[in-house]
Amino acid sequence: MINKIVPSAAEAVADIFDGATVMIGGFGEAGSPIELIHRLIDLGTKNLTIVSNNAGSGNVGLAALIENRQVKKMICSFPRTANSTVFPELYNKGEIELELVPQGTLAERIRAGGAGIPAFFTPSSVNTPLAEGKELRLFNGKPFVMEQAIIADFALVRCHMADRYGNLTYYKTARNFGPIMCTAAKTTIAQARRVVQAGMIDPEAVVTPGIFVSRVVEISNPEDESKLVAEKRRYPC
């Protein structure tokens, strides 16, 4: 019998190892799997490469993971946001690496990784510093830059509903990177607001087919990152 439901977030992330590449869903706080990230902080795994659009805000969630010195390198498109102080500080001290990627290229590198496409050509970033050192090729007389797929050891995402097969639905703009990250990791861990019986999700409404998901954990009342940031909360306390 297939049953991807695990009883706790701590168990869901327990095998994330030192040096792993971990995709973390979310655009700002929308879709950020904050409970999974906090359990990863409890675990204390080091030298992680994190693939995520942003670099967290305040001193909770992804920012707290960085502040706890567990992240060696960030692959992201926009590490500078309001209330984002942890990453800029470490970056300016030279204590964390950054691979800056245009947002659409980041999405496509993840999509390609999940789809078994090792590389592709895109017009984004041609003639800019972000294309330096990369292969350029002309198609129909126009230049395109080669970008390589990203595959991760783990993906941590936040979804709305999930079932024991790992079928997922999302909620509003919290969907963002979740569906593509699920496809591009060897082990995908989803925190769901509701875990429902198989068959309760309309097959027409499934966004992430269960084959892309390894583990599901129900977090019915996820923490609200912006609220924690406004209250100047830290993790761990």
Place this chain on the structure above:
Amino acid sequence: MLNTAIEIGWSRKEMAQKAALDIPDGSYVNLGIGIPELIAEFVPPGIEVIYHTENGLLGMGPVPEKGQEDVELINAGKKYITAIPGACYFHHADSFAMIRGGHIDISVLGAYQVSKEGDLANWSTGEPGAIPAVGGAMDLVAGVKSVWVITDHNSKDGKAKLVHECAFPLTGKAVVDRIYTNLAIIDVTEKGLRVRELAPGVTMEYLQEHTEAPL
């Protein structure tokens, strides 16, 4: 440079209004962070514009009423928004397929500098200690059918923003089609920058004095 540049001409709202009036009915539009966001307020009744926000929504509506904010319904600037009836959500690869694949009609962005050839610099001033961040700007300028810039004509310290060559790192080369500033509306053509409209009280001579690139 004269520091009176910001005291004559259009206000930010008037610039946004000018751009709003130029959006054709039925357009799919992506608005950048800052002045571009104001444009949605000024689209005249009877014109239907669908707003795309690259974090995964077509059909972005106005700011929610107080108390109705949803932390999982935000725009690319991470501000609370609403979704109109008929809106749809999608993931990031689909969102950038819309952008890069040429499905979005108009992108309106801010700028640090625009060159006479339409090169755009709007993501990094290249200063030491600045945290580089690019977001979706390079994808937008690479794929959207028409790229408009809306910006103050001169920087806060009075420097020209419409220049011969961008000194800041580029977002894209020869990508800008039209520029809305507080002094004028300017098209980027094969022959260089061409003035479409001057703001009230602005002469061609005054405009050129405040512009490095030839008009």
